[in-house]
Amino acid sequence: MNESLFMGKVTAAMTHEIKNVLAIIRESAGLAQDLLAMAGDSGFAHKEKFLRVMDKIDKQVERGAEIVTRLNTFAHVPDHEIRREDLSSVLDEMLILSHKLSRLSGVNFTVGKGSTSVVLEADPMKTRMTIYRLLEFLTPLVGKGSEIQLKAMKNSHGLPSLGLIIKTASLENFCIDGILADPEWNSLEMEFGSENAAIEPSPERDSFVIHFV
Amino acid sequence: MKEFKVLMVDDEEDFVRTLDERMQMRNVDTSVALSGEEAMKKLEEDPPDVLLVDLKMPGMDGMEVLRRAREAYPGVQVVMLTGHGSEADEAEARRLGVFDYLRKPVPLDQLMRTLKAAYKKKIEQAMVAASFAEEGDFESAREIMTGNTKKK
Structure with a gap:
């Protein structure tokens, strides 16, 4: 064990x-x-x-x-080392588990409802760690009064992915390129990117998408 | 006159004694067993209408109580109330014929509704079984009481 x-x-x-x-x-x-x-x-x-x-x-x-x-x-x-699970249900679970983080930081976490079911087959512990660590990393950067919406999606190849849509109180204070240049972000990307997921900003640069692999 | 009789089986004595007191205030004839073994003795002495049983207990667990009660006292409806239940436990309990499977902590009004529905099912089954027995069809009567109705 x-x-x-x-x-x-x-x-x-x-x-x-x-x-x-x-x-x-x-x-x-x-x-x-x-x-x-x-x-x-x-x-x-x-x-x-x-x-x-x-x-x-x-x-x-x-x-x-x-x-x-x-x-x-x-x-x-x-x-389970690998488990098939509904990504929206995982996000609902993470919302409860990260409630304390949300309350302390003053950042509201929500789950956006998609129109189709997104089934993810991956290491369930790593999936949760990825999501939690990302929220932990992003909350001090987006600032009090902001919202981070998590959304189960499918990418252009039909593969499961996770949208992280960030709604800040003042958009000009939020610099996605600054985040991407942050050494902590790089270490997160190294940690999860190689084995479990690839993390990309959206073309509009106001949200992230995590592509699970 | 009490409405119906419930035997409550749970090794959490503080829980089951408090629940016992509240159910008696609601005109339910209750008794308590603190183990599976004690429950089987009480079932033999004075079978209740409904058995309310916890799943995980030292010695004989709730699943075994359910199995034995359904075999020996098919007229008694069994409701499981547990803080331990997994989906697999619930599936197994339903396979064995549990009336309902509830998770602690359950609101009392929900529990009362479930127990009354279980009692109603017991009465309805007994009436249908009696009508078969009157016509001499004891096999059908038995099948109805056990819930193991075969297609004929």
Whole structure:
């Protein structure tokens, strides 16, 4: 068993435990609400506030369950060296996994919906690493208030590719050629370009396309 | 008068006891088993209308409880509620005849709807099976109760 597989196996087991914890929190909060409902209107001055707090707990449990489900899916990524998967689903997964990065940087990540299904057959871990590292690299450059849209596409040869469409608050501050000349970008390109993907700017120079190979 | 009887099987005691209390407030006749083995004993003593079972438990797991319950108590509908389920687990549970497969943490109203639908299915199956049995067609009655209807 390699390190990634081991890490994934342990993480997946832990996500199952967290789901049990979330279920206990939800049921305990629900029971408190049930008891309050049984008591009726008499005697509890802070009923409205209490119900608001219980509602907040329920919503956070839902949010936690969604994150844990995605984390569980992610933990199973190293199970396959090569996997056929829908690229749009991978992007949806990455949106959840990079939520913290988006929140801290103030850059909004979105997934653009394509008209056709794009199926990618590649190393699933490397695909995710490529996307995450690109987002990590680009967020400080595009700046707060910008948007990076990820879109599953097919290139002119019908092969799967990923569009990274960047919408900056002020386009003049965003220099795609500056990014391409950045040494960090070159190292990213070296890292992913040779084995997994070729990364190119669009002819309009306002977006990138990653061609998976 | 309670609406219907549910046996809940889960080794997470805090979870299953709290759920038990909430279901009783909703007029459901509930009992709890903390292992697969205990569930099989309770099934023998007093079969419920619906069995709500966790998948991963020490000793006899939920899949084995489902398998045995469908064989020995075909009238009992089984709902699986798990924090552990993979797609392969769900497919296997459906092959074995589970009524529904839910993932923790599930909202209580959704769980109640599922349990009521499972109970309704149990009643409907029992009525159809009884009509076959009245005509002496015990094989068809059995097939309906087990869900293994053969084409004739």
